[in-house]
Amino acid sequence: MNEKLIHLFLKRGVLISPNIVKDLDIEKSDNFFKILDSEILSKEKSPYLLSSEKFNEILKKSIISDNEMHSEPLKNKGNIIILKEYQENTDKKTVKDFTAHYKNRYEKLKGLLQGKRNLQNVISINRALNKKQREEVSVIGLISDKHITKNKNILLKLEDPTGSISVLINQNKEDLFEEAYNLTLDEVIGITGSMGNKIVFSNELILPGYPIHNEIKKSNEEVYMAVLSDIHVGSTMFLEEEFKKFINWTKGNEGNEEQKKIVKKLKYIFIVGDLVDGIGIYPGQEDELNILDIKDQYSKFTELIKEIRPDINIIICPGNHDAVRIAEPQPKISKELTKSLWDLPNVTMLTNPATVNIHSNEKEEGFDILLYHGYSLDYYINNIDKVRNGGGYDKPEVAMKYLLSKRHLAPSHGSSLFIPGKEDHLVIEKIPDFFLMGHVHKSGIDQAGKTTLICGSCWQSITPFQEKVGHKPETSKVQLVNLQTRKIKVMNFGK
Numbered sequence: 143m144n145e146k147l148i149h150l151f152l153k154r155g156v157l158i159s160p161n162i163v164k165d166l167d168i169e170k171s172d173n174f175f176k177i178l179d180s181e182i183l184s185k186e187k188s189p190y191l192l193s194s195e196k197f198n199e200i201l202k203k204s205i206i207s208d209n210e211m212h213s214e215p216l217k218n219k220g221n222i223i224i225l226k227e228y229q230e231n232t233d234k235k236t237v238k239d240f241t242a243h244y245k246n247r248y249e250k251l252k253g254l255l256q257g258k259r260n261l262q263n264v265i266s267i268n269r270a271l272n273k274k275q276r277e278e279v280s281v282i283g284l285i286s287d288k289h290i291t292k293n294k295n296i297l298l299k300l301e302d303p304t305g306s307i308s309v310l311i312n313q314n315k316e317d318l319f320e321e322a323y324n325l326t327l328d329e330v331i332g333i334t335g336s337m338g339n340k341i342v343f344s345n346e347l348i349l350p351g352y353p354i355h356n357e358i359k360k361s362n363e364e365v366y367m368a369v370l371s372d373i374h375v376g377s378t379m380f381l382e383e384e385f386k387k388f389i390n391w392t393k394g395n396e397g398n399e400e401q402k403k404i405v406k407k408l409k410y411i412f413i414v415g416d417l418v419d420g421i422g423i424y425p426g427q428e429d430e431l432n433i434l435d436i437k438d439q440y441s442k443f444t445e446l447i448k449e450i451r452p453d454i455n456i457i458i459c460p461g462n463h464d465a466v467r468i469a470e471p472q473p474k475i476s477k478e479l480t481k482s483l484w485d486l487p488n489v490t491m492l493t494n495p496a497t498v499n500i501h502s503n504e505k506e507e508g509f510d511i512l513l514y515h516g517y518s519l520d521y522y523i524n525n526i527d528k529v530r531n532g533g534g535y536d537k538p539e540v541a542m543k544y545l546l547s548k549r550h551l552a553p554s555h556g557s558s559l560f561i562p563g564k565e566d567h568l569v570i571e572k573i574p575d576f577f578l579m580g581h582v583h584k585s586g587i588d589q590a591g592k593t594t595l596i597c598g599s600c601w602q603s604i605t606p607f608q609e610k611v612g613h614k615p616e617t618s619k620v621q622l623v624n625l626q627t628r629k630i631k632v633m634n635f636g637k
């Protein structure tokens with residue numbers, strides 16, 4: 143048995159000590175190898191030496207996602223594997239947790255930056271501070287301050303665990319200046335430049351980014367996934383009729399012949415948060431609700447969702463209107479509130495954010511999907527010129543691309559509320575095939591390297607608040623993705 147396992151490792155070019163694998167049961171190793179393939183082998187070159195720590199970490203993850211599937215066996219039908227989700231941690235938080243949180247972010251992103259062109263010779267900040275003037279240096283640090291000097295240059299303060307250093311970007315280096323101008327606080331970047339007196343005169347900025355030319359994955363069979371978000375059941379502005387039209391379409395009762403043919407191949411529906419309008423989310427909300435009890439809002443949501451064809455997998459994460467803490471990562475919407483939803487055999491409930499793999503089988507490795515409701519989008523649309531001028535609320539895909547290039551869902555402190563801990567869960571460690579968001583009530587689609595970015599529309603007509611701040615929501619749209627061709631069709635269920 144052990145030999146068979148060793149063979150499975152060798153086949154992948156993974157070197158491992160035979161005494162480590164004794165905890166792995168070959169009968170239950172599918173999930174283990176799936177996680178190994180997606181987390182390590184897509185990033186690292188073979189031969190890869192698998193340490194016992196990494197082995198245990200993957201084993202633990204594979205057991206967690208395995209249990210999820212075994213306790214609710216029907217969930218395995220469409221082959222949904224939860225790659226990343228979060229446990230609720232209610233321990234009292236201290237300053238130490240903040241320090242650990244940012245240190246963990248720094249380490250993870252440093253791992254992505256190291257080895258990039260011009261960052262091979264990175265040194266720690268305290269060593270850079272001891273370099274002679276005019277010497278070339280490269281450092282990686284978290285941006286703890288950014289401002290424009292009297293002379294109209296940009297001055298950054300970069301921090302790493304050894305210290306902090308000032309970095310000057312001269313206004314005469316136009317492209318570099320613009321790049322620096324659009325940096326955000328608390329993101330982790332690499333810089334190169336020459337040393338001055340305790341300051342680096344930068345000539346290059348390097349973001350963690352994403353590979354531009356990676357091949358876009360395609361399925362062998364014609365199968366579809368649909369993206370929705372921001373349903374807002376319970377609001378007087380919830381577009382029930384339009385939503386029912388969508389549900390009827392999933393049952394083959396709506397649309398033209400071609401659409402009816404396609405819908406038979408629809409296997410996955412993602413709902414990226416704000417299932418209900420919630421209670422007490424903003425002052426005076428009760429005047430805009432027609433269901434005043436949160437449980438009743440979820441019952442109504444479930445009543446609608448359970449009409450969806452039962453062989454379609456429905457994958458759900460919460461948003462800021464849902465009945466979970468607003469601080470991220472947000473836990474799953476609780477079973478007590480939504481028992482009937484949890485009980486639906488084709489529903490998978492996730493945390494926010496979360497990453498799942500769908501549609502893998504013997505022949506294909508499936509697609510990794512990152513879901514994040516998108517609470518932080520407001521901050522970047524309001525504070526970063528490149529994002530605001532690139533389309534702001536009308537083009538959420540610009541903000542999504544911006545965040546993907548930072549490899550973080552909400553880098554700046556204050557762009558979302560978060561629970562600090564040993565790990566910063568909002569780092570985008572592995573590039574997904576799809577990156578899904580919602581929250582801004584405007585549909586958006588774009589491609590960034592191998593990743594398709596999709597922002598859901600909404601099922602709530604314009605609220606007085608949105609009218610006041612000038613938002614124009616886009617309602618009743620569904621992005622339908624053909625996983626074989628990777629073409630996307632935006633369907634309109636509006637009147």
Ligand SMILES: [Fe+2]
Nearest residue numbers: 372416463581
């Ligand atoms: Fe929403």
Ligand SMILES: [Fe+2]
Nearest residue numbers: 416461462581
């Ligand atoms: Fe939202």
